[in-house]
Amino acid sequence: xxxxxxxxxxxxxxxxxxxxxxxxxxxxxxxxxxxxxxxxxxxxxxxxxxxxxxxxxxxxxxxxxxxxxxxxxxxxxxxxxxxxxxxxxxxxxxxxxxxxxxxxxxxxxxxxxxxxxxxxxxxxx
Amino acid sequence: xxxxxxxxxxxxxxxxxxxxxxxxxxxxxxxxxxxxxxxxxxxxxxxxxxxxxxxxxxxxxxxxxxxxxxxxxxxxxxxxxxxxxxxxxxxxxxxxxxxxxxxxxxxxxxxxxxxxxxxxxxxxxxxxxxxxxxxxxxxxxxxxxxxxxxxxxxxxxxxxxxxxxxxxxxxxxxxxxxxxxxxxxxxxxxxxxxxxxxxxxxxxxxxxxxxxxxxxxxxxxxxxxxxxxxxxxxxxxxxxxxxxxxxxxxxxxxxxxxxxxxxxxxxxxxxxxxxxxxxxxxxxxxxxxxxxxxxxxxxxxxxxxxxxxxxxxxxxxxxxxxxxxxxxxxxxxxxxxxxxxxxxxxxxxxxxxxxxxxxxxxxxxxxxxxxxxxxxxxxxxxxxxxxxxxxxxxxxxxxxxxxxxxxxxxxxxxxxxxxxxxxxxxxxxxxxxxxxxxxxxxxxxxxxxxxxxxxxxxxxxxxxxxxxxxxxxxxxxx
Numbered sequence: 371x372x373x374x375x376x377x378x379x380x381x382x383x384x385x386x387x388x389x390x391x392x393x394x395x396x397x398x399x400x401x402x403x404x405x406x407x408x409x410x411x412x413x414x415x416x417x418x419x420x421x422x423x424x425x426x427x428x429x430x431x432x433x434x435x436x437x438x439x440x441x442x443x444x445x446x447x448x449x450x451x452x453x454x455x456x457x458x459x460x461x462x463x464x465x466x467x468x469x470x471x472x473x474x475x476x477x478x479x480x481x482x483x484x485x486x487x488x489x490x491x492x493x494x495x
Numbered sequence: 496x497x498x499x500x501x502x503x504x505x506x507x508x509x510x511x512x513x514x515x516x517x518x519x520x521x522x523x524x525x526x527x528x529x530x531x532x533x534x535x536x537x538x539x540x541x542x543x544x545x546x547x548x549x550x551x552x553x554x555x556x557x558x559x560x561x562x563x564x565x566x567x568x569x570x571x572x573x574x575x576x577x578x579x580x581x582x583x584x585x586x587x588x589x590x591x592x593x594x595x596x597x598x599x600x601x602x603x604x605x606x607x608x609x610x611x612x613x614x615x616x617x618x619x620x621x622x623x624x625x626x627x628x629x630x631x632x633x634x635x636x637x638x639x640x641x642x643x644x645x646x647x648x649x650x651x652x653x654x655x656x657x658x659x660x661x662x663x664x665x666x667x668x669x670x671x672x673x674x675x676x677x678x679x680x681x682x683x684x685x686x687x688x689x690x691x692x693x694x695x696x697x698x699x700x701x702x703x704x705x706x707x708x709x710x711x712x713x714x715x716x717x718x719x720x721x722x723x724x725x726x727x728x729x730x731x732x733x734x735x736x737x738x739x740x741x742x743x744x745x746x747x748x749x750x751x752x753x754x755x756x757x758x759x760x761x762x763x764x765x766x767x768x769x770x771x772x773x774x775x776x777x778x779x780x781x782x783x784x785x786x787x788x789x790x791x792x793x794x795x796x797x798x799x800x801x802x803x804x805x806x807x808x809x810x811x812x813x814x815x816x817x818x819x820x821x822x823x824x825x826x827x828x829x830x831x832x833x834x835x836x837x838x839x840x841x842x843x844x845x846x847x848x849x850x851x852x853x854x855x856x857x858x859x860x861x862x863x864x865x866x867x868x869x870x871x872x873x874x875x876x877x878x879x880x881x882x883x884x885x886x887x888x889x890x891x892x893x894x895x896x897x898x899x900x901x902x903x904x905x906x907x908x909x910x911x912x913x914x915x916x917x918x919x920x921x922x923x924x925x926x927x928x929x930x931x932x933x934x935x936x937x938x939x940x941x942x943x944x945x946x947x948x949x950x951x952x953x954x955x956x957x958x959x960x961x962x963x964x965x966x967x968x969x970x971x972x973x
Contacts, residue, residue: 384731384732384734384735385735386732386734386735386736386738386739387731387734387735387738389739390735390738390739390741390742391738393742393746394738394741394742394745396753397742397745397746397751397753397754399753455727455730455731455734456727478730478731478733478734479730479733479734479736479737479738479788479792479795480734480737480738481737481785481789481792482741483738483741483742483745
């Protein structure tokens with residue numbers, strides 16, 4: 371995996387979370403775009419392709435897991451990480467069917483952003 | 496019950512005189528009339544002598560018969576009366592013992608007093624709870640026998656005067672050497688012949704404690720819900736803060752290629768900048784901010800434990816193993832801020848053999864145990880005991896529960912603290928040292944997640960004992 375060729379979409383309604391994660395990943399040369407809602411994220415998907423989505427679950431409008439399902443229909447090769455503030459989140463059946471596993475879920479607040487690099491490496495390799 | 500004089504069967508006081516009078520009357524009539532009749536019928540003097548002799552014998556026979564008949568009649572009446580008296584006596588005796596059994600079988604302390612406060616009855620419960628035998632108490636003044644009741648003597652007077660039940664729903668008396676919550680009822684005796692009042696004292700300590708526990712868990716439940724909701728809301732801004740600090744740290748690091756690249760674009764020597772940053776302690780400032788943020792994150796994650804989770808993995812566990820594993824975890828624990836070294840504490844294990852396995856969430860039980868053991872350890876070091884510091888762990892079965900106890904010989908917990916100890920955010924430690932969440936989270940884990948119970952016992956003389964009751968079959972879900 372070459373970060374320079376890896377396109378990542380971050381969807382989170384909290385600006386400080388969204389931007390800082392983007393800053394962090396950009397420092398490691400990833401190509402990052404951000405969206406503040408699922409709707410915005412889906413419209414970005416219409417224009418360009420992404421390798422990975424890092425998606426918050428509680429979003430205004432369409433929820434994060436619904437967005438993942440829609441995004442998967444649009445570009446089936448895209449992979450996903452869930453970044454959530456719900457401590458006791460458990461993956462729904464539909465998400466598991468499209469290949470998401472409990473190890474693709476990161477919880478907020480994340481005291482070590484390096485973990486994102488690890489998870490991204492695992493899921494894209 | 497009729498009086499003796501009304502009883503027709505009883506011997507009348509003039510009965511003997513009456514018998515004598517009848518005898519005398521008969522004899523007088525006999526003497527007056529018999530000689531006249533004999534003289535009229537018999538003239539021959541020889542025959543007269545014989546007839547007189549026969550008459551004398553006849554008199555003896557007839558009067559004997561008469562006296563026998565009169566006496567026999569009276570004696571029969573007396574026998575019957577005696578029999579009836581005996582029956583009545585038996586009935587009374589039975590009634591008496593029945594009454595005694597009733598008052599003695601009552602779970603309440605039952606005392607009767609005269610209007611002057613003199614004790615007339617003292618049941619077995621009174622003997623037991625107040626430590627005075629009935630024979631020692633009856634006849635004495637109530638305030639002398641049981642001084643704690645002397646302020647309530649006014650209720651006795653009021654009950655008798657107003658002929659109304661008097662109540663004191665919540666009061667405390669020393670019963671069997673222990674201060675107990677009681678309910679006192681005083682009611683006037685309503686018989687015609689006796690004046691006085693009955694004092695009934697009911698020990699309601701268990702009910703009062705149950706109410707306290709219920710109020711406590713209600714409070715905890717609402718506080719817990721609030722805390723969990725708050726935690727959720729705090730998580731997002733906290734995540735934003737923590738992530739941004741981490742990015743900032745990264746962007747100060749000379750190792751990151753991009754940093755060097757941008758610095759040279761700006762005509763800045765990164766080493767100079769790093770030197771400046773270090774001299775201004777910027778990395779430390781960031782580190783401090785991060786660690787404060789991480790502490791907040793830990794509090795939040797503890798608070799989230801208040802919301803009952805559904806996806807825990809409950810498995811059958813040998814608690815002895817779980818306890819041993821936890822002790823191993825803390826064995827090397829060394830808390831610099833309080834200054835305790837776990838290795839200096841003597842650990843006593845008292846595990847019952849053949850304990851059944853318990854259905855529980857091992858991580859959570861371990862969390863609770865860790866919390867209790869660490870609390871005990873810090874208590875032992877904040878205020879060192881005169882005896883060598885010791886933590887006692889016990890495991891035993893009680894009906895369908897396994898009880899896990901953690902005791903220490905530390906300074907003990909004051910009563911006013913005990914009542915609040917399981918409340919969220921209650922702490923006796925200096926701010927920054929404790930979050931006040933450890934025990935409340937433990938309490939939730941045990942009571943809500945495991946359907947068990949958690950209690951604390953401590954005396955001001957020292958020593959604290961936490962007991963955890965875990966149902967062997969796990970939480971009883973509806």
